[in-house]
Amino acid sequence: MSARVSLLAALLLSLPASAAIYKWVDENGKVQYSDKPPQQQTKQGTTRLNERGMVVDKTEGYLTPEQRAVKEQELAKQREREQKELDARRRDKALLNSFAKTSEIDTLLNRNLEQVQAGIQSDRSRQEVVQKRLDEFQAKADKLSAAKKPISADLQEKIDTRKAEIAKLQQDIKQKEGEAAQLRERAEQDKKRLIELRGPSAK
Structure with a gap:
């Protein structure tokens, strides 16, 4: 069993059922595990695991200014779509009620x-x-x-x-x-x- 796997297993066994493990790659390219997230944003992002070692969510890594601009545009479009869908549902409900x-x-x-x-x-x-x-x-x-x-x-x-x-x-x-x-x-x-x-x- 590798050292990384042993470390992950030890962390999972030592944590309460509601706790989480954070996994990321440091600046030296090494995989790190901890019960606390890294203090700074990592290049490849941070993965959060549950007590069973399953992925719960993952944060994004570094983004270039261009990538960040594209991401913000995508999020803005998504929010606009969601708002339109919400407004449409409210409108339909008002019609049916009235x-x-x-x-x-x-x-x-x-x-x-x-x-x-x-x-x-x-x-x-x-x-x-x-x-x-x-x-x-x-x-x-x-x-x-x-x-x-x-x-x-x-x-x-x-x-x-x-x-x-x-x-x-x-x-x-x-x-x-x-x-x-x-x-x-x-x-x-x-x-x-x-x-x-x-x-x-x-x-």
């Missing part, structure tokens, strides 16, 4: 669209009011310009303020219209997935 028929999804969609459309209508009504005031102020400014008279700072500020408010309202309307489109698209996806999960009876 809806039995696709018509229920349509009902919720219509309710949400009503709220969005109400916001759009409110913005458009406000835009009409602001536009009317802007037209009045702009008419005054045009009249002054035609008469070669200066436009007061107060009048110019009123014009600029109304223009900025209209631009903001237009932006808000566009955003709400995008939200409505997303709601419709998501509802179609949910209905399709609900049928896949529950079968044709969900139609």
Whole structure:
């Protein structure tokens, strides 16, 4: 029996059932065994054995900067895949807990669209009011310009303020219209997935 095997056997016999043995190759190329892991990362990594001498896990050895970058990319992709799978399972569970028929999804969609459309209508009504005031102020400014008279700072500020408010309202309307489109698209996806999960009876 070799010295390394004898050392491993002695360590296994001397350890409690819950303990572990660590195996690694040192800087001189020699296999080492201990009940404690090496203090520094080894070139080939460290193997952990259970009380029966079976491999439990193994750490990686030295990595070059390029290898480390590749490894980090792989881990990032793996985490992304796992997160997507988790999100999909949660989404499926929420669908099953919330809806039995696709018509229920349509009902919720219509309710949400009503709220969005109400916001759009409110913005458009406000835009009409602001536009009317802007037209009045702009008419005054045009009249002054035609008469070669200066436009007061107060009048110019009123014009600029109304223009900025209209631009903001237009932006808000566009955003709400995008939200409505997303709601419709998501509802179609949910209905399709609900049928896949529950079968044709969900139609």
